[in-house]
Amino acid sequence: MKGRVERAIEKKRKTGGQPQQQPASELKGTAFAGAIAATLSGHSTPTRHQDGTCNHSTFTTTAVYPLKNSFILDSGSDFHICNNSERFVEGTYKPCDELEGAFAGDTHLEILGHGDVLIRIGTKDTFKLQNVAYVPRFHTNVASLDRFVQRGYNWNPATGAVFKDGKTIFRTERRYRQPVIEFNQVNYESHAAQATAFTSSAQPRPKSAADAMLWHKRLGHLGAEALEHLVQETTGAKIKGPLKIECKDCAVSKAKRIVSRRSPQTKAPRPFWRIYVDIFAMSNGYNGMKHATLIRDEYTSMIYIYLLRDATVESVLGVHKAFEAYVQRQFHTSICIIHRDNDRALQSEYLDWIKSRGIEDEPTAPDTPAQNGPAERSGGVVGSQSRTMQVGANLPDELWPETWKTAVYLHNRSPQQAHNWKTPFERLHQWLRENNRDTGYLQTQPDITHLKAYGCRAYPLTREALKEKQKKHLKTHPHAEVGYLVGYDSTNIFRIWIPERQEVRRVRDVTFDETCHYDPKDHQPQSLPSVEPLQVQLPAHIESDSELDENEVLGLHAHGESSAEDDDRSTRSASIESTVWVGGRPISEELREYEAQVASQTGYLTPDESQRGSQHLHEDNDQSEKSEDHTIHDKDASNIQHGHDHGRSDTRENDQPRRKSARQRKQTERAREAAAGSFAVYRSSFFTGREQRLHRKSLPPEPRNYHELTKHRFEQDFRNAMEIEWTSVNKRGTVQPIPKDQATGQVLPLTWVFKYKFDKHGYLQKFKARICVRGDLQQPGSKDTYAATLAGRSFRILMAITAKFDLETRQLDAINAFTNSVLDEDVYVQFPDGYRRRGWVLKLLRALYGLRRSPLLWQKDLTAAFEKLGLRQSQEEPCLFTNNWLTVFFFVDDIVLLHRAKHQRAADEFIVKLKAQYEMKDLGELKWFLGIRILRDRTARKLWLCQDSYIDNIANQYGIAKRDHFKGNLFPSNKLQPREDQSTPNQVHRYQQKVGSVNYVAVITRPDIAKPISKLAEHLLNPSERHDHLADRLMEYLWSTRYLAIQFNGNRSTDMVKVNHSSIPREIRVASDAAFADDSETRKSSQGYVITLFGGPVSWKASKQATVTTSSTEAELLAFTSTAKEAIAMQRLFQQINLKLDHPLQIECDNQQTIRLVTADLPRLKTQLKHVDVHNCWARQAYQQNQFQVSYTPTTEMVADGLTKVLPDQKFKRFVEQLALVDIQSVLETQNESDSD
Structure with missing residues (x-):
């Protein structure tokens, strides 16, 4: 709605000005609003610019009027007024055909249009005002008492009651000496820095005034002639003083040779009709980028930049496809001609693509880049401008990706002589507006109020200050850090380079000092304290290889390469799972010392640069005396880990006396098992009958990422699980460390996923940590990523057959399933948090969780294994395999076998063969599958499927009231009214979460709620409070009937x-x-x-x-x-x-x-x-x-x-009976009693 209103405003201001005094016939009326006299300290009249637009002087005051966002009932106004375009009802707003205005005292205000507005009366009800005037500069919103009286309403000033025909409709309340219908608090903080109290949010920001030299730097060293047209062709700029520019950085950086190029014979009639594309090879950027692709639109001179890590066919063609999709989606137009260099990366695949898209190809002759004039010229302009910016800001060369992007950003907002000194931005948006394309911008000219001198010093708030965490820490530590401006993401989001951390941050809350720039002397790298390599101790019951040293853990030999023989051996023998088992209450310090003596013999050395902070430093210092005999100081290992900084290692060695190595040969596996067993006996003798088991209801939320792990209640337990996972990944030969500059593709980040694992009664059993790839950041490729998963329908059919024929079930869990699959492409990832190595990355040799193709590769690998073992794949269900006596189905890493009892020996042999290929955990009889409880009464040949545990989880998650008995109908009627206004993004997200959570139950085991959840899902994009309430009510019904289960009866007659x-x-x-x-x-x-x-x-x-x-x-x-x-x-x-x-x-x-x-x-x-x-x-x-x-x-x-x-109560109960859903609470209690016995 706001976009349409503001476009109408802009059109009106473009088409005509406002006279200083209008005839009485053109005046709308008088808006008195008596409070204005108490707050105004001055007023003025509108002035006119040369371009025909009016600039109204705003009221000046020392504070924001408290009723700015409220609606008052005004006896002095003869029409309704609203100052906020977002308040108008969709489809009702119409701009004024002729200039209209009104007076507030002696000040003339322009009326831009009329429409209907809903105002809030009470807490829930609304009242519609019709034919409301839109006056954005008015200091409050007004409901005209005169209009109310004309419609038969009356108002009692003593009581505030507005009534009609003797019935009170609503009441006003006295606030700031005014009768207020709807009161909305003003956010004073957002107006604290404004000098204009009555300027609405729709008005432009104050102009940024600076001399010509500073604007020259802000615009990326813009030329003097273009600078003369800056004020007229942009908004927000004001130049003080003479237009005299003497810039030595320009003289140094913009020297060039002259190349003659002819213009094309045909000119583009519209934007994106012809585009020019060129690829530029660059040095290695700070973020791994090595190439820049520039795309220039001939009609507007707009330039678009794409940064690439390589110039392969897949990458370059991906840029073309992405840009074409961008043009179609954003501007509803298409590309007709692509003019390009005869680049080797654009051959057969590119030609096939443009042919399929109907695009004409205009390649240059080989080795004649001058024929690709506009693209080459764009590269020269951007390159020259970025070079000047970088030299003027004294920034490192590695920041060229940021400088090039900013140069493009500034070019698009700078006046161009070829277009009569209009900016490319204005030329594009002016064409779009003239051709009825929705641009989303309020004006065609670019706003450059936010621009600052490139590379100037910036002071962004620290992350701690933004999160308002660690308040005690903030009292004695700075709230901001020092950085430098390197780019813009929007008019209020800046890209700031932080030299100390060598990273670029996107920030909003930042202040600038345009007089200071980067000086390497001000940011000398701090020398890190020397920290001995940490020895992480594994629990005694976790197996480990006694002969592994620190290099083997990382999969490295003397020169940082992995051995294929060792990789194969480690893959077959790896048996460590990324979990830490929970035993019970914390043991005493005496027992900790005993445990440390045993566990120290099974530890791995894994130095971690990223953990040289205070926590681990204190641990090392506090225990330096006690752990000297068990600490390994290996110079060779240190060089491998920190090979990029030999000088620092030498300095540490010279400054500190070298600790004598006390490394001893570790005990054999049998000795370690005996020691661990003796400790278990020793520990159990003290703690028999004293262990307190933790239930899922008493646990804090799992850490969502590595940063949330700090100060978590179970931080150390999850860190132990991390160590086991990292060790397992390395032993399997999943990754290979390589220097960062050897990575030839995109480097993806890794993330940690932390989970609790519970037993069937909900008690904490173990902590699990898993390394996952941020596959959502992976650039799309041409290879297939789709992997089939078992359908819920197929699972229920197989369970029905299991009940009917009394089949045996056997469940297997594939340990780290995806790592069994060898990758068929080069993928590079960062080291995970907690194990970072500066200057090094990891090359994935095997699949990891989160990678786009991991599920497909694992499915192919497992399918081939099943077929090799004599199974046939079902054409109807790809995750189902059979032969004459065995049925196998799987969902990712959960594998289930079904067979008759007489084939038990053959099934055991099948499992042995399968375990020979993959590491499997035999879970025995099938009892849980994807959160579905499976109960059986084999005597009666009955089987039940129930999701009681999942239902309890979502009830706890959303705070649903838990009642044992649900009363009444699910829905009052089958008609759910849509919401009239628009809900907030948070409301939409929360509602979608609820509906999605309930829908999983509806499609797996509860067909009784299929229709209600289907009705709620119709309002996913704009839910109302009523819809949200019904979703909660549906979850209340689910919890009260959480033990309803699907029952399959094998004894029923056919x-x-x-x-x-x-x-x-x-x-x-x-x-x-x-x-x-x-x-x-x-x-x-x-x-x-x-x-x-x-x-x-x-x-x-x-x-x-x-x-x-x-x-x-x-x-x-x-x-x-x-x-x-x-x-x-x-x-x-x-x-x-x-x-x-x-x-x-x-x-x-x-x-x-x-x-x-x-x-x-x-x-x-x-x-x-x-x-x-x-x-x-x-x-x-x-x-x-x-x-x-x-x-x-x-x-x-x-x-x-x-x-x-949606059936009424009695019919609904009958419907549940017809579906054969039965309550299994008594069955579950009986089985629990038998399990405890």
Whole structure:
């Protein structure tokens, strides 16, 4: 809404000015608002610029008017006034056709348009004001009492009551001596630095005044002639003094030779019709970038820059595709011609792409870059400008990526002689506005108020100050740090280089000193204190290789290379899991010393540059005397870890007496096991019956990242888990350290994921840390990344078969599954937090979690292993494999085997062969799968699927009230009204989280809530408080019925059952239903189906039909067709797993006319659906081919009825019974008692 209002304002100001005094016929009226006299200290009249736009002087005062954002009831105004364009109701605002205005005292104010505004009365109700004038410069919002009286309303000043026909509508309240209808507090902090109290947020910021030389530096050393046109062609700039520029940096940096280039024979008629592309090879940037791709638009002279780590076909072509998508999405136009160098990176794949996109290619002749004039010229302009900026700011050469991006940013906002001194930015946005394209900008001229001298000193707030954490620390430490301006991300977000940390930060809260620039002498690197390599001690019960030294842990030999033989051996023998097991209460210091003596013999040396801070330094100093015998000081190992700084190592060695090495050969594995076992006996003798187990309800949240690990209650436990994970990754040969300059591609960051692991009763069992790649930052490539996962429908079918035939289940967990897959591409990553090595990166040899292709590579690897072991992959379900006696399915690293009891020995042999290829943990009988509890009563051949634990988790997460009994209907009605205004992003995100959490339950084990959650999901983009309340109510119902489970009954008869004179098979039932035109807004119909197998639902769906139907029969026919397709697909899965049912497939329907359309003979077929080609209907053809049968079921017996509408209380209970959902709380308690016994 705001964009349209402001565009109308801009258009109005462009088309005409405002006279100093208007005739009375053009004046809207008088806005008195008596409080104005108490706050104004001055006023002025509007002035006119040469371009025709008006600049109104704002009121001056020492404070913001407290009622600026409020609505007052004014007896002196004869019309309503609003000063905020965002308050107008969507679609009601209309700009004024002619100039209109009003007076506030002696001050004339311009009215820009009219529309409707909603004001808040009370806490929930709203009141609409019609024909409200938009006056952005007015000091408050006014509701005219005169207008109220004309509409029959009256106001009692004594009580504040506004009433009509004797009924009180609302009451005003006295604030600041004014009757206020809606009060909104003013944010004084946001106005503290403003000198204009009554300027609305829509008004431009004050102009930035500076001399010509400073503006010359701010604009990246802009030329003198262009500087003369700066004030007229941009907003926010004011030049003081003469336009005289004498810049030695320009004289040094802009020397060049002259190249003659001819212009193209045709000129571009619009933006992006012809673009010029060129690639420039650069030195290594601070962020690993080595190439810059410049794209110049011929029509506007806008330049766009893309930074690349390499100039491969994949990277360069990716830039072209990304830019074309950007142009289409942002500007709704297309590229016609690409003029480029005859670059080797743009060959066959590029030509195929532009041919498919209909783009004309204009390559230059080989070795004649002058023919690519505009692109080469752009490179020269940007290169020269960035070079001058870098020289003037005295910045390091490695910062060229920031300097080039800023040079492009400033070029697009600088006047160009070729376009009559208009900026490229204005030329683009002016064309877009003239051609009715939504630009999102309030004005076509660029705003340069925020520009500062490039490379000037900046003082951004520290991260601690921004987060307002560690307040005690902030009292004695600085709130800001020293940096230098290197770029702009927007008009209020700056890019600041911090020399001490060698990083570039994006900051908003920053102050600048444009007189100071970078001097390396002011930022000498601080010498780090020497810290002995830390020895991390593993718990005694964690196995480790006694012969590994520190180099082998990192996968390194003398020259930093890994041995293929060692890699293979470590992959086969690695057995360390990235978890720390929890034993109970903390042990005494005496026991800690005993444990340290045992554990010290199994430790690994892993020096960490990033952990040379106070915490680890204190640990090393405090224990230096005690740990001397167990500390390893190996000069060779130190050189490998810190090989980039030999001088510092030598200095440390000379300044400090070298500690005598007391390294001893570690004990054998048998000796370590004996020591660990003796300690376990020693410890248990003291703590028998005293251990306190931690339950999930009493634990703090898991750390979301490495930074949150500090000061966490279980910091040390998670750090131990980190050490085990890092050791495991290295032993498997997953990574290979290489110098940073040898990385030829993008270097991705790694992140830590921390998790608690619980037993089946919810008690803490272990801490887990996992290294993951930030795959979301990985540049898209041409290789496939899709990996199939097991469908919930397939899992339920397999569980139904397990119950029916009393199959044995066996669950395996693949340890670090993805690391078993060898990568087929070069991927580079940073060292993980806690193990950083300056100047080094990691080359991934095997897949890691988070990498885009990891799931696919693991799926391919595991599929090949299964096929090698004699299994066949299902065509219907890629994660399902079978042979004559075994069925195997998997979901990522969870693998489940199903077989009959008589094949137990063969299954054991299969597992042994599988473990020979992968490290597997045998979890025994299947009891949990993806958070689904699986209970069995094998005597009765019953199996239940329940998500009680997951439901309890989401109830705790969202603070849902827990009641044992849920009363009333889920929804008061099936019609949920949409929200009229727009909800905040936080409200939308929170609501989407709730709906997503509940939807997972609905699609896995709870078909009873499929329709309610489907209704709530229709409002994901703009939820109201009512929608949020209903989502909470749905979670309350789930918690009160958390023990409802799908039940599969293998003892049920497979005979036919009579339903209203129809025979329905018991083993499988398929039901279809529809609700005609139940959506009052779109008039679309709802549909649903449910398929049950061996007594329990295995597939269901509640949705809205894609098209509008003309009758209930047509709606039922669409629903029937969708159900038949799902049922036939399920039959194909049955065939692939050799499941043969006793009866043919039969679909139930409660509409006789629909049944007749599908089953009747053609000569007898008569229908009113003349627009439907019934004779060639797919459902009729499938029926005639005997793929299914059809039977009639009345609505009262139709199980799918609850999937088309939200049923009232009694009918809903009946619906739950029809779905065969049963409460298993008693079964669960019985099994828990037997487990405890």
